Amino acid sequence: MTDRRTPMARVLGYGSAKVGTEHWWTQRVSSVAILILGIWFLIGLAQLPGYDHANVTEWLGSPVSAVLMLLLVVSIARHSDLGIQVVIEDYVHQPLLKVVSVVVSRFLHVLVAAASVFALLGVAFR
Amino acid sequence: MNSRERPLSPHLSIYRWPITMTLSILHRVTGVALSIGFVLLAAWLLSAAAGADAHDRFAELMQSAGGRVVLTLLSLAFFYHLANGVRHLIWDLGYGFEIREANASSWVVIVSAILLTLLYWLAL
Numbered sequence: 519m520t521d522r523r524t525p526m527a528r529v530l531g532y533g534s535a536k537v538g539t540e541h542w543w544t545q546r547v548s549s550v551a552i553l554i555l556g557i558w559f560l561i562g563l564a565q566l567p568g569y570d571h572a573n574v575t576e577w578l579g580s581p582v583s584a585v586l587m588l589l590l591v592v593s594i595a596r597h598s599d600l601g602i603q604v605v606i607e608d609y610v611h612q613p614l615l616k617v618v619s620v621v622v623s624r625f626l627h628v629l630v631a632a633a634s635v636f637a638l639l640g641v642a643f644r
Numbered sequence: 645m646n647s648r649e650r651p652l653s654p655h656l657s658i659y660r661w662p663i664t665m666t667l668s669i670l671h672r673v674t675g676v677a678l679s680i681g682f683v684l685l686a687a688w689l690l691s692a693a694a695g696a697d698a699h700d701r702f703a704e705l706m707q708s709a710g711g712r713v714v715l716t717l718l719s720l721a722f723f724y725h726l727a728n729g730v731r732h733l734i735w736d737l738g739y740g741f742e743i744r745e746a747n748a749s750s751w752v753v754i755v756s757a758i759l760l761t762l763l764y765w766l767a768l
Contacts, residue, residue, distance in 0.1 A: 546736065549729050556722070564767055569703045571696035578692060591685070598679040605676060634686040640693035 541600055548597035555590035575641050584642040588635055595631035599624055663750045671728045674721035681718045719764060724757035 521528065532538055562583065566573050577583055602623050610616040691702040705711050731749050734740050740749055 546733065549733070553726060553729070556726070560719075560722075560764065564764065569707070571692065571699040571703075574692050574699065574703075578689070587689075591689075594682050594685075598675075598682055601675045602679055605672065630683055630686045634689050637686070637689035637693035641689070644693075 545597065545600045548593045551589065551593040552597055555586055555593060558586060559590055575644065578638065579641045579644065584638055588638050591634040591638070592631055595627045599627040664746050667728055667750050667753060670724060674725045677718065677721045678725055716765065720757065720761045723760040727753040727756040727760070
């Protein structure tokens with residue numbers, strides 16, 4: 519059969535779906551990031567001498583913790599956004615409601631991520 | 645057009661419930677729970693940035709009986725999602741697709757999730 523696609527379409531190799539493996543691949547990469555950073559976070563949390571403001575901010579405010587925590591929060595937001603998107607796409611069948619739900623979920627994820635980063639910077643540069 | 649009774653392909657209710665199905669559903673349920681936990685994590689960070697009063701009120705809430713139940717369940721959800729996530733990554737590498745292997749890894753995930761949660765809280 520004659521391939522009637524343009525050379526560019528052939529190179530991109532997307533077909534009619536318009537997107538490739540980004541969703542799947544980003545979900546895997548963010549999962550590995552959370553696997554490493556999440557374990558670091560839980561161990562650090564468990565090792566705190568106490569859970570009052572002074573102890574917590576001293577830990578979260580140190581340069582290494584602040585950067586790792588920032589990366590963790592962004593990775594979680596990305597992973598959660600992709601995951602919730604799949605759940606919405608599986609259970610919401612009305613096309614408009616589906617798109618609106620996915621967009622609202624994305625906005626909320628960016629909002630929570632931005633608030634977390636803002637809070638972490640506040641603690642670090644207090 | 646008359647609608648004759650057509651044979652339907654067998655669906656969920658026809659099969660003996662496989663353990664792998666339970667794990668698949670749990671992976672999604674724990675994932676959604678952890679997304680809500682993410683909001684809780686953000687609230688904690690914001691309280692820490694807001695100051696000692698706000699933070700220590702939040703910490704007190706988390707250390708109450710209800711707070712401890714929520715955190716325990718969230719940690720169980722995290723360790724489950726983590727263990728089953730590793731199982732997914734191993735599948736992605738092309739290993740463990742035989743029924744016997746998938747059933748065995750199911751139990752490894754369940755036991756790991758419970759052990760990791762216990763280990764974490766006893767260490768804490």
